[in-house]
Amino acid sequence: MYKPITISQYKSDKIAKYKEAKNTRFIVELTKAGNITKRWEFRYQFDKKERTRTLVPTTLENDRKILQQWRELLAAGIDPLEVKSATRAADVMDTTPEQRDRTFKEIAQACEDIRTQNSTARRGTDQHIQRLTDYVYPKVGNVPITEFNRSHVLSVINPLWATKNRTCEKLLSDITYVWNYAISNGFREPAMSPAQWKGNLEFDLPKSSVVHEVRHFPSMPYKEVPELCASLWETSSNTSMFLLFTILCGIRNGTVRRAEWNEIDLKQRIWNIPKTKNGQPWSVPLTEQMIKVLERITGKRNGYVFTQERDDEKPVSENAGNVHLKKVCGIDPSYAVTHGFRASLSSYLNNETRFSTARIEQTIEHRMKDKIEAAYNRSENISRRLETLQVWNDYCWSELG
Numbered sequence: 081m082y083k084p085i086t087i088s089q090y091k092s093d094k095i096a097k098y099k100e101a102k103n104t105r106f107i108v109e110l111t112k113a114g115n116i117t118k119r120w121e122f123r124y125q126f127d128k129k130e131r132t133r134t135l136v137p138t139t140l141e142n143d144r145k146i147l148q149q150w151r152e153l154l155a156a157g158i159d160p161l162e163v164k165s166a167t168r169a170a171d172v173m174d175t176t177p178e179q180r181d182r183t184f185k186e187i188a189q190a191c192e193d194i195r196t197q198n199s200t201a202r203r204g205t206d207q208h209i210q211r212l213t214d215y216v217y218p219k220v221g222n223v224p225i226t227e228f229n230r231s232h233v234l235s236v237i238n239p240l241w242a243t244k245n246r247t248c249e250k251l252l253s254d255i256t257y258v259w260n261y262a263i264s265n266g267f268r269e270p271a272m273s274p275a276q277w278k279g280n281l282e283f284d285l286p287k288s289s290v291v292h293e294v295r296h297f298p299s300m301p302y303k304e305v306p307e308l309c310a311s312l313w314e315t316s317s318n319t320s321m322f323l324l325f326t327i328l329c330g331i332r333n334g335t336v337r338r339a340e341w342n343e344i345d346l347k348q349r350i351w352n353i354p355k356t357k358n359g360q361p362w363s364v365p366l367t368e369q370m371i372k373v374l375e376r377i378t379g380k381r382n383g384y385v386f387t388q389e390r391d392d393e394k395p396v397s398e399n400a401g402n403v404h405l406k407k408v409c410g411i412d413p414s415y416a417v418t419h420g421f422r423a424s425l426s427s428y429l430n431n432e433t434r435f436s437t438a439r440i441e442q443t444i445e446h447r448m449k450d451k452i453e454a455a456y457n458r459s460e461n462i463s464r465r466l467e468t469l470q471v472w473n474d475y476c477w478s479e480l481g
Contacts, residue, residue: 084100085106104123122150122160131161133160136257136260136261138265181226184224184228185222186225187267188216188258191258206394206395208257212254214397215236215240219236225262226268233274234281237252244398251275253275255273255274256273297417298413299421300416302427305475310480319386319401323418325386328367328469328476330425330443330444330469331353331422335357337384337386337400339351339385339386340383346371349371350366356445365462368470369476422444428475429443429468433471443465
C-alpha cells in the first residue's frame, strides 16, 4: 500500500523513508557531518538492469511533475537516465539569456527561499546561508552559474582546508545543493558538481581524516585565563560575553554561537542543546558565573543569545571570537584561538584537581572509547558536571573577586 507523502512530512527533518509509489521513495537522512539531507529516489528496471535516478527536492508540486515525466518516459520505452542531458539541455535553451546568465549568488538566493519554505529546521538553513555569505559570495558569488567550475570551488576551499576542514565539508555540500537546484530548474546543463569529492576534489586536497589527525588548536596556558576573563568582563560587548561564556562552559564555540534563548532555562540553571556536533542532544548545567554572563547580555530575550553587534537577528560570526582576541585583546591566533580554551579547561582540571579523566572529558562533551567511561557519559550526571564546571569557573573568575 502506497500513500502520497503529506506537505508536513515533506518539510519535516525527521529521519524517515516514505514510499509514495512502487518505484518512488522520499528519503530524509542524517549525514556523517550531522546534516539533514533529503532526496527522491526513482528506482526502475531498464534493459534487464536495475537503475536509480535521484532528484533534489525543490517544491512538492514541482517534484511530482518531474517524477511523473520520468514515469511517462519509462512507459514509452525510454530510459530516464539516458535522456537526462538532452532534456536538461532543452530546458536551458528554453530559458532567456538573462536566466542563463544568472550568477551563483542569484541562484543560491533563489535556492535559499525554497530551502527555507521546505525546512522546519531554521538553524540548519541559517547556517547554510551564513556559510555561503561568509565564504562563497565574496570570492565567486558573481560568477555566472553556466561558467562556475572546479577552479572556483578550489579558490574558496583551498585557503580554509587545513584550518576549517569541517566547515569546508559543509561548504562543499552547500555548493552542490545550489548546483543541483540550478540544473533542476534549467539554469545550466547537467554536469557533475564541481564540489563533488570522489573523482574530483580528492585529487587536489588531502583527505579530511588526515587533516583532522594533524589539526591542533592553539590554546592559552590556563594560568593566563583568569586575567583574560577579567578583561572580557570589563569590555562587556556581546562578542566579549560570547568569548567569556565559551571559556566558562567548555562547549565547542560553534555550538555556543548558535545558542538560542529558548534553549536556556535560567530558573532551572540549565542549557538544553537540541543537537551538538556529535548529533545528540546535550545539557549544560549553568554555573553562577555563566548566569552572570547571560544576565549581562543586552538586547532581546528571543532568537540567538550571542548576536552580531550590528544585526541582532544573526549569531556572532564563526570567526568573531578569534578576531576579538586579536584586535581587542591583542592575542595572536598563533598563540590562542577560541576553540583552544577547551584544552585550557582540560589542562587545568587534569593538573590542578583530582577529577578523573573520564569526568573531565565528559564535562567538555568528548566521546569516550572506554566502555566504563562511555556508560558514565550516558548517565548525563548533571550534578557531577556542574561541580566540575564550578571549580573551573571559580578559577576563571579569581581575578574578578
